Amino acid sequence: MIEHLPALMIAVPLFGAFVAPLLKKKGSAPAVWAMIITGVTLGMALLLVREVLAQGMMVYVFGADSPHLVLPSGYRVPIRIIFEVDAIGAFMALSATLMSFIGAMYSYSHVRNETGLEKYYALLLLLEVGILGMVLTGDLFNLFVFLEIAGIAGSALVGFRNYRGEASEAGIKYLIVSAVASLMVLFSIGLLYGQYGNLNIAYLSTQIGFNTVDIIALGILFTSFAMKCGSVPTHHWVPDAYTEVPSGINPTLLVATYASLYALFRVSFSLFGKVSSGMSSVGWIMCVLGVLTMFIGVTMALVQKDVKRLMSYHAISQTGYMLLGVGVGLAVLNDPAKLAAFGRDAMAGGIFHIINHIIYKSLLLMTAGALFYVTGTRNLNEMGGLARKMPYTTIAFIVGAAAISGIPPFNGFASKFLIYETSYQLSPIFAIFAMVTSVLTLASFVKVFASAFLGPPVKKYEEVTEVPRSMVVAMLILAALCLLFGLFPNVVLDKLVYPAVDALLKLGSYQTWGGIL
């Protein structure tokens, strides 16, 4: 059973997605079904993490007589679809399944009054399939296929409230951006396949040189994944998509975005890791994009009046921290002394920030969804005094806002602390931008808190009450995680983050496919 976990991680939510439409006329059955499936997948992800951390990388070969039979008889290179699950893949899978479960739980009440819920939950599960496929596969073409699945499911969910013109527009924009990015990914995969005749990432990384065609492929892959993860200046689709998608989907859509970030890291460290001396420029590009992303994102957030749009710009801004942290590691990849001194810790900060951000940004977007649920508007100018009416949402918002602003003892501080210190050692300018961004983040969340939750009560909201229990529970779970990850950073770093960082850094063990090649 355990050896089939990588395949089951895809098969279970895929099965769930196909069954969901059959529950069309069964009331809340599709919601309960989605919670069961995402819950089972979360359980499997925990098992997968435990297995990978204990036994090392898991290799799963589809269609082979034995799931570990990597090379068919008589062949010298792998030709089958192979899943290669190392610590970073398992880390991302855990993030994806956790957020899908929380999102399904929140959706139970949040979208109860919408129509077409069987499609909603089928798409949520398909989005989960797409993310899990991206982070577990060891095959470039497979990566493209799952990228497409996630892109199509995501765009359908962004446009789910099709009675809103803005939602349809955002969905189409997301679809176009996803299609352009993934087709360019396919084009660069073609460039690599044409040269090396293989699609397996580990195998390609042993063969790859750094000729002009390779560099062009790398440049296109970098740009495409940068656009998909919402890096400035290709971030424009993010506010549209995150604002219009139902809040229950926000957590999963966030992880889908970071699956592209994972792909960017995988390409930089695993696929092209062998040519580490040439990757220093890529690391610097990543750092500069990171700084631009965090600063432009936060300054755009500061002027927003739509609460979800404001938070969406913050999502862009926080992506900058991840790019900066991992970019610092990539910039010093060919310098063992600097890598040991601060590069590995910088990467730990960047990767720790992924899970921290997924937790607190999902929480914040859910609080925005809760505000919309009770007031029917996302316009901050029309809100006020809601803290008295929605105490749990207020507490959840305060925790999320403190975490995203890097205020201790919440989780955002722990990862930002590592990023500040380590990026300072590469260039003090980077650290200054990172800290100024945190101050501006706090400023914009003070604006949200003051205008939505504080102030005199607004007459038209006299009758509003706290949101339903399932939404409150989902928000409080995430708020608790913000505090736990902040109080026990060392546990998360030791058990999840540093193994993930080492999986990216130790290219040799990735290339050996668990010692088979």
Next chain:
Amino acid sequence: MTWIESLTLNSPSGFWNPIVWLVFLVIFAIIGYLIYSRGNRSYKPNTDQVKPFLSGNKVEDVEEIRVRAGDIYWGFIEALKGYYDVLMRMHTGDVRDYILWYLGLGAIILFILVGGV
């Protein structure tokens, strides 16, 4: 790993422990309480004493005079008007521009990588 180690975050040049933060919080809370406890005891809530006084003018309904989100940081945004003008021009909302930005970024990255800058 002991419980205190699990609370400690080590970085390349230092460490962080939330216990230290909590100790400071408690100290500041005590100081805050001491200041509060020396406050004016003649304060009476829900009386005319706490109503705003605007030189004898009629005070408008609080809902009408509250500070709205669009007004917060007005000065900051006004001071950075030039910067925001550029940013707003960048965010057209036109999907064709999104693709142009993608092509522009790709061209710059390829120029740096292929050109060996």
